[in-house]
Structure formats: structure tokens, C-alpha cells
Amino acid sequence: MIKQPFITREKAMEIEKEFPTPFHLYDEKGIRENARAMMKAFSWNKGFREYFAVKATPNPFIMNILKEEGCGVDCSSYTELMLSEAVGFKGEDIMFSSNVTPEKDYKKAFELGAYINLDDLTHVEFLNNLTGIPETICCRFNPGGKFELGTHVMDNPGDAKYGMSKDQMIEAFKKLKGMGAKKFGIHSFLASNTVSNDYYPTLAGILFELAIELRDATGVEIEFINLSGGVGIAYNPEQTPNDIAVIGEGVHKKFDEIMVPAGLGDVKIFTELGRFMLGPYGQLITKCIHQKHIYKEYIGCDACAVDLMRPAMYGAYHHIEVLGKENAPKDHVYDVTGSLCENNDKFAIDRNLPEIEVGDYICIFDTGAHGYSMGYNYNGRLKSAELLLREDGSVEMIRRAETPEDYFATLDFSRYHDKIKFDK
Ligand SMILES: *Cc1c(COP(=O)(O)O)cnc(C)c1O
Numbered sequence: 247m248i249k250q251p252f253i254t255r256e257k258a259m260e261i262e263k264e265f266p267t268p269f270h271l272y273d274e275k276g277i278r279e280n281a282r283a284m285m286k287a288f289s290w291n292k293g294f295r296e297y298f299a300v301k302a303t304p305n306p307f308i309m310n311i312l313k314e315e316g317c318g319v320d321c322s323s324y325t326e327l328m329l330s331e332a333v334g335f336k337g338e339d340i341m342f343s344s345n346v347t348p349e350k351d352y353k354k355a356f357e358l359g360a361y362i363n364l365d366d367l368t369h370v371e372f373l374n375n376l377t378g379i380p381e382t383i384c385c386r387f388n389p390g391g392k393f394e395l396g397t398h399v400m401d402n403p404g405d406a407k408y409g410m411s412k413d414q415m416i417e418a419f420k421k422l423k424g425m426g427a428k429k430f431g432i433h434s435f436l437a438s439n440t441v442s443n444d445y446y447p448t449l450a451g452i453l454f455e456l457a458i459e460l461r462d463a464t465g466v467e468i469e470f471i472n473l474s475g476g477v478g479i480a481y482n483p484e485q486t487p488n489d490i491a492v493i494g495e496g497v498h499k500k501f502d503e504i505m506v507p508a509g510l511g512d513v514k515i516f517t518e519l520g521r522f523m524l525g526p527y528g529q530l531i532t533k534c535i536h537q538k539h540i541y542k543e544y545i546g547c548d549a550c551a552v553d554l555m556r557p558a559m560y561g562a563y564h565h566i567e568v569l570g571k572e573n574a575p576k577d578h579v580y581d582v583t584g585s586l587c588e589n590n591d592k593f594a595i596d597r598n599l600p601e602i603e604v605g606d607y608i609c610i611f612d613t614g615a616h617g618y619s620m621g622y623n624y625n626g627r628l629k630s631a632e633l634l635l636r637e638d639g640s641v642e643m644i645r646r647a648e649t650p651e652d653y654f655a656t657l658d659f660s661r662y663h664d665k666i667k668f669d670k
Contacts, residue, residue: 287494293514302520528614550584
């Protein structure tokens with residue numbers, strides 16, 4: 247798959263007059279088209295809803311675009327709930343899938359009327375004592391062991407801290423029913439960033455069988471099955487991207503095979519995708535500000551791991567192009583680095599790229615999800631701006647870059663007011 251920057255070098259120069267690099271740039275057109283393809287793929291299910299995982303891109307402008315496309319939101323913290331409330335999500339627009347949940351967070355989710363997804367059996371009592379049990383309630387399932395597709399081990403649920411065992415699910419449903427719950431949801435997240443059209447259908451098969459078992463064991467009404475996140479993206483152009491239409495049809499087939507004959511043909515399907523909804527529709531634009539020639543060739547950028555942590559954290563591959571040099575031969579080998587005093591602050595290692603000069607714009611791909619949002623402030627580095635490339639080609643700032651004032655905002659300088667001087 248050929249990966250193309252959203253903007254040309256000329257456009258980057260124009261944008262930079264108003265908004266200096268580095269910045270994350272989001273492509274509204276791509277976001278909308280993908281969201282529509284998602285809705286279409288699951289339109290066979292009357293109650294279908296995608297709950298965008300807010301943690302992937304917690305920006306109200308982005309969330310509003312997805313709201314306009316019919317999405318709800320998946321939150322897992324107090325501030326994500328606040329943000330969602332501010333954008334106008336309420337009640338059943340919100341899925342609250344948290345773990346190690348503080349009281350304050352549950353209270354907020356309850357007040358908003360969100361669907362609450364319990365991560366553990368002990369949270370049944372915890373929530374009951376705190377707010378009481380809402381009419382509709384969801385529990386998160388963890389089957390343990392390894393999760394395999396064919397012969398390939400996708401992930402290791404047995405090592406994951408999330409969810410409850412099948413026996414605990416049965417016990418939780420019985421207790422919740424006794425506490426007044428009327429309708430039930432089942433949730434599970436078994437593998438992250440899967441690049442396979444089989445992940446969702448396989449997971450759906452497991453959860454559909456579980457739904458029947460739970461209904462038969464407890465007599466509860468199953469309202470929805472939440473397939474959660476995990477449908478991934480092709481970070482590397484050599485990978486074949488997921489086809490959401492094929493995935494939707496795969497889940498449909500399992501639904502017709504398992505749910506319909508069991509009398510569960512009205513159950514709603516929910517998803518909680520973050521990466522798939524936004525990942526490819528964000529790019530980090532950074533400028534080469536230094537070059538260094540020692541035992542290797544280094545390109546020094548004005549962005550660093552503070553703006554995109556995935557390469558440092560997971561060794562993740564992010565594709566790179568140099569604006570205006572997309573068709574030039576990739577006959578140089580570089581480490582593309584940021585400025586942190588951490589040797590893992592490298593966007594790419596031993597990457598074949600065209601010859602890069604100081605001042606060139608470097609486009610780092612697939613930063614739309616788990617990009618800006620994972621950022622931090624190590625070395626006192628400040629987080630970049632977020633810009634939105636509108637469908638008409640205009641560019642709007644949807645989050646300004648951090649300033650030193652932001653960085654120091656949590657400190658009380660009253661005793662030292664002479665010592666910190668902000669630029670005017
Ligand atoms: C992170 C997360 C998601 C989204 O995962 P993606 O890989 O971005 O699709 C959904 N649900 C829960 C509970 C999560 O923790």
C-alpha cells in the first residue's frame with residue numbers, strides 16, 4: 247500500500263507561517279470516509295454503534311466529527327468523561343470501560359447515564375455500594391490462556407490484567423440481576439492492533455457462544471456484545487490493511503450462525519475502536535533542524551518522543567516520507583531522532599530515506615491515534631499543536647502547542663516569582 251502525505255512541501259511552508267512545526271495534522275475527509283465505511287460494514291445489525299476510544303485522540307474537534315458520523319465514545323477516566331460531556335455525548339452515547347476504577351470516576355459515569363462496563367467481580371459490590379446498579383450493565387470477559395488465530399498467537403489474555411473469568415461472569419450476572427439490573431452487555435478485548443480480517447469474527451464467535459451460556463446459566467436478557475478495540479492498521483506499507491467490509495461480513499456470518507438460531511437475533515453489536523478510526527488520519531510534521539555524522543548518520547528533528555512515543559515505547563514502525571522528495575531514490579540510511587536525553591528517542595533506526603537537508607519537512611505517518619495522546623513532558627519538552635486539515639483544504643488549529651506557562655502551571659512560584667521569567 248502506498249502511503250501519501252496529506253500535504254505538499256509548499257502547503258507545509260504555507261501552514262508554517264501561521265503554525266510552526268512540529269504539529270500533528272488530521273485529515274477530516276479521511277476520518278469521515280473511514281467512519282462511514284465502518285457504519286456501512288455493520289449496518290446489518292440494527293443496534294450497531296461504534297464507541298470511539300477517546301484515549302486514542304482526546305480532542306473535542308475530532309470527537310465532534312465522529313459524533314456527526316454517528317459514533318458514541320468509549321471512556322475510561324474522569325477527565326475523558328468530562329471531555330465527552332463537553333462535546334455533547336450523554337447517556338447511552340458513552341461506554342465507560344475502565345479498570346482499577348476510582349469511586350469518583352464511577353460516580354461521574356453513573357451521573358452521565360453511561361453504559362458501565364465492570365472489569366472485575368469485586369466491582370459489582372463496589373458499584374452497588376457507591377451508586378447502585380444501573381438498569382443496563384456490562385461485564386468484561388477474559389478467557390485466559392493465549393489468543394490464537396489459526397496457528398498464530400495474537401496476544402496473551404492470560405497475562406492481561408483486564409476482565410473476569412467465565413465463572414466470575416456467571417456469578418457477576420447473577421448478583422447484578424439480584425441487585426436490579428435488567429439488561430446485560432458482554433465486553434472483551436483479546437488482542438491489540440491486529441492486522442487480520444479474522445480477529446473480530448473470531449472474537450465475535452467466542453462472545454456469541456458465551457452470551458448463550460450466560461443467558462442459559464443466569465436467565466438474564468443480553469442487550470449488547472461489545473467487541474471493543476483491537477482492529478489495527480497497517481503501519482508498514484508492506485502490510486495489507488484490514489478491510490472493514492470483510493470484517494463486518496465476518497461478524498455478520500457468526501451472528502447468523504450462532505445468535506439468530508439461539509433467539510438472540512436482536513442483540514446489538516458495539517465496537518470501541520480507536521486506532522482504526524483515527525490512526526491513518528493523523529501525520530506528525532516535523533522539520534530537520536540538525537544533522538550529525540558520527541558512527542551513524544543522524545537526522546535531528548524539532549519533534550521528539552514527547553510528540554510520538556510509540557517508537558520509543560514499543561519499537562513501533564512509523565513510515566516516513568520527506569515532503570517534496572516522495573519520488574526521490576531512498577539511497578541514504580538514517581536514524582531519525584528527537585532531542586530527548588534518551589537514546590530510544592528515535593522515530594526510525596537505519597531507515598532508507600532520500601537525502602535529507604536541514605529545513606526539510608519530515609512526515610511521520612499514522613500518528614492519528616495513540617500519538618499526541620500518549621505524549622508527556624520529559625526533559626521539559628513541550629507538546630506540539632494539533633491541526634485539522636478541513637475537507638475544503640483549509641487548516642484549523644484544534645489545539646495550540648504547550649508553552650512554558652503550561653509546563654509550570656502546577657507549581658506554585660509565589661516564593662520564587664523572581665526566578666522564573668517567561669518570554670513576553
Ligand atoms: C484502548 C482501548 C480501546 C481502543 O483500542 P484500539 O486498539 O485503539 O482500537 C478500546 N477499548 C478499551 C477498553 C481500551 O482500553
